[in-house]
Amino acid sequence: MGRRAAVLGHPIAHSLSPALHRAAYAALGLEGWRYDAVDVTADALPAFLAGLDDAWAGLSLTMPLKQTVLPLLDHVEPLADVVGAVNTVLVQAGAGTGVAGGPVLVGANTDVYGIVTALQEGLRDRPRGRRPGDGPAGAPADRTAAVLGAGATAASCLAALAQLGCTTPVVYVRSMGRIGSLMRAAHRMGVEPRYAPLAAAADEFGAADLVVSTLPAHAADDVAAGLGAAVASRAAGIASRAAGGDGPHGVLLDVVYDPFPTALSSAWARAGGVVVGGDRMLLHQAAEQVRLMTGLVAPVEAMAGVLGARSVHR
Template identity: 70%
Template structure:
């Protein structure tokens, strides 16, 4: 697999989103909109399909023309040993979704960061509002992967340090348990089969399951009454079956695209040194999705 890593002239920098698959990613829409709003007309941002096996070669060939990388699954943990530095939050969570490329003599210095936590906290804040009771004491997390670890850190920032984590197999939560221990969070772990009985009573529910993986739970929630906020990280299809079921049961819903937006805003800040233009990025995201965004969130006016 061959990648072109050099600059194409001018003072512009390069950035990209890496993943496998990556063609569906909305990150180029968000970052390109940011560059346009910030006047960074000679910057470029591309999707690049990179597997776990390809990652070391790609990262090792980065030069000073690069500003940074966005990482999607399955690369958020694979990248860790390839970095020169890992920011404390990313180290505690055990997942890097942002790589900053900093020019140095010889090979650039690579620093790993995690903006997923920021994206989750900010997206949930849109639904909770500034006057929401704090801390929110009961929370549930669906799924046990890298995004679940970021979710535990986000919930801790919102005052939820004893969430319940629902997974398909209790034998596969070792990585998440270690991450929780590092961040001082004490979850209870339960099988996903129990979620339909228990999550209706939670103040905050975050589903980190892949697209359609929560469809069965959505069916099981039929007839339930809920009063909490759901953030479904999946946003394709939109709305997800879980979001529809949760709203029908009386709860508030934050679409996964809100997390995507806000983590990208923070990535832009880290890569460019300029504040991410939220309004321009949000407008581009809504246009790409073809429907109004976050109907459950309070209006910003």
């Protein structure tokens, strides 16, 4: 018998999740399974969850629902609880006790898995010998990291970077007055970031081994321009921290996948760094959702096929 699943958010028409999950269902031979995109606001989420029944296997959540959903669930898995964000809801048989009622709703976070796996792909593409300890295996004790942005995705980035050995990243933010939630999440994780204004990123972040930009499209354009200027200065013989000495040697994961490449991704690639597109993070977090919702190993290559040439690292 088929099951239902969907991605919820507002707006949602741009989402690639339906194409990814449907490709997985087809490759796995799951006849009768369906996956839809449903526009749901934060205010409408409780009513939507209350209408779920046992025909549902799970939900994918995007903005603005990843935090709104927390008090509506019966259980929240430890990683999602620590991060403070749920992007996956598993619908399980039984009588739920949460605010929404209906079946048992379990919250999980696959964004962390998606970020870790995407960065690991970039590390495999990173030229060896640029720094002591470089190479695809292991996590050097001195590996450095930076995060651009302090929204819900930034907390998942901190957890992912911690798994890769970076527990003291620099977080560049547009407003120091809006980092309270991220600071609390970092404390729960045992991560100790340094917070700095986004304007400072152009002078510093190029030297990092791992960089994740969680900023929306065009929000990092000034940082990209600063990196380009720093590289030009380096070429002219002027020392610059942003240029990373001999140029960016690290991996940039830009979570924006449309439009791609962004100005930041293009500037990083021109300067010599490795770029991983946001669609790789999307792919791997969706693959983990497929595994959790179906109980089957996700067909990653079949799912990647729907993303096309944008999946290629630069």
